[in-house]
Structures are given as C-alpha cells and as structure tokens.
Amino acid sequence: MNSDEPKTRKRPMLKNDAPTSIMCTLVAIDHTNLCYRVCSACEKTLPDSSDSCRYCSFSNISNPCSSGPKRLFRILMSIATDTKVSVVIMFDRVARVLFGCSADEFFDFAKTHPHAAMTAGRVLEGEMLTVTLSNPSNGNAQHQRVVSIVPLRTGFQPAIETLRELYRIRCVS
Secondary structure, three states, X not given: OXXXXXXXXXXXXXXXXXXXXXXXXXXXXXXXXXXXXXEOOOOOEOOOOOOOOHXXXXXXXXXXXXXXXXXXXXXXXXXXXXXXXXXXXXEHHHHHHHHOOOHHHHXXXXXXXXXXXXXXXXXXXXXEXXXXXXXOOOOOOOOEEEEEEEEOOOOOOOHHHHHHHHHHHHXXX
C-alpha cells in the first residue's frame, strides 16, 4: 500500500461519527447480566472462573495484583425516542448515575435481595433521560454507547435508593 492510498477502517465511516444527544425514555434494562469482573489494578476483564489477573502477574511478577477483582457495570438497555426504539450499551461511569452505587455495591445488595436486578429495571422503566450516544469505536461492537446520561425527572433518585426504601418497607411489614 503506498502513502497516497486511503487507509481502510474495520467499520465504515458513518455520516456523523460525532456523539449525539437525544431525549428519550428508558424502556427496559437487560437485568440478566448487569456487570462483569475486572482486575482492580489494570481493569482487564477477568474470566468468571479466575480471581488472578494474568496481565498483572506477567507484567510485574515481583508485585502481582493482590487487591483482587472488582465489578464494573455493563448494561444493555432499550431506549425510545419519538421515532424509534434502540438497544444501547451503558458502561460503569454512566451506569452509576442511574444506579447510584458501584457495581460491587449493587452485586452485594443483590446477594441478599435476589430480585434486586429485575426490580431495579422496573424502577427505572419509563424514566425520561437526556443521553449522549457515540458510535462504537470497536469494529466488533453491535450497539451505540451511552457516554453521558441526565435523568430529567425532578424527583429522580438512583435505583439503589429506591430499592433500599422498598426492601426496608417489605422487611418491616
């Protein structure tokens, strides 16, 4: 390939690769797999069957990663505008806005409240949001990525707060 030829991309250039902000309604959250495990030092994805990070162990044998794994949010959700419904993906930094806690905190809460993930989805359904979406930079990615989110309801409270209130009420009665 000579220098005069254009470079090819894995994913064809879309008309507008700039992030786009839209007003939408949260229709549903896939509550079956809200988070994934990563190394707390390098944040490389860990398999479910292992607590040790092969990247940290190989890159620095004298000081292997000792802090163990942590969880990060990765949430598929359906959103609707006035013209269409789309499935998008929301990662940890943005998901914390809706959930009000870390993925580890939510996971620990869900251990003692088995239906918490499904209930969180129901609590958030119908929320009006302003989201900023970006096209995937990875050629293998299937969904647009939510890069920022702003709940529009004045009385909005994160899902974890609503769940704590809901389960506290149920435990008392």
